[in-house]
Amino acid sequence: MNQKLTRGVHHVGLTVPDLDQARAFFCGVLSFEEVGGMPTYPSIFVSDGTILLTLWRAADPLTARAFDRHSNIGLHHLSLAVADDAALDALWEKVRSHPQVVVDVAPCSIRQGSATRHFLVFIPGGIRLEFATPFA
Secondary structure, three states: OOOOOOOOOOOEEEEEOOHHHHHHHHHHHOOOEEEEEEOOOOEEEEEOOOOEEEEEEOOOOOOOOOOOOOOOOOOOOEEEEOOOHHHHHHHHHHHHOOOOOEEEEEEEEOOOOOOOEEEEEEOOOOOEEEEEOOOO
16 A cells, blocks of 8 residues: 555645735634734734645735635635534524624535535625534
8 A cells, every 4th residue: 555645734825905804804804823824925824723724815805806706726615624503504594793803605415315514605805714613
């Protein structure tokens, strides 16, 4: 048997137009902790204790273009795991009430016949996030 060359995700880097807005969403709404950053290359690092996200500020937020998942190559969305249906429902109430969140897909089964549920939103700055229960 061949040994695996990788061991899961180390971190995910996301470009955002506004670091303060991204910090407020990840740390304020999702209870991530800010664990570092690089002021010279404007960024912050946030973590939920399992995943590390690097949030980089776009060089020129005023001219930066939003990612179009239908025509660009790259990150279609980031999916974050939640413990169970109760956690998904509680998070849904918290996330959907944020004034700068745009709902893409309300909570539902991830596919017909699956017990796994999810929802998708566009967070402040336009990044598409999914929240999903464990595969069942």
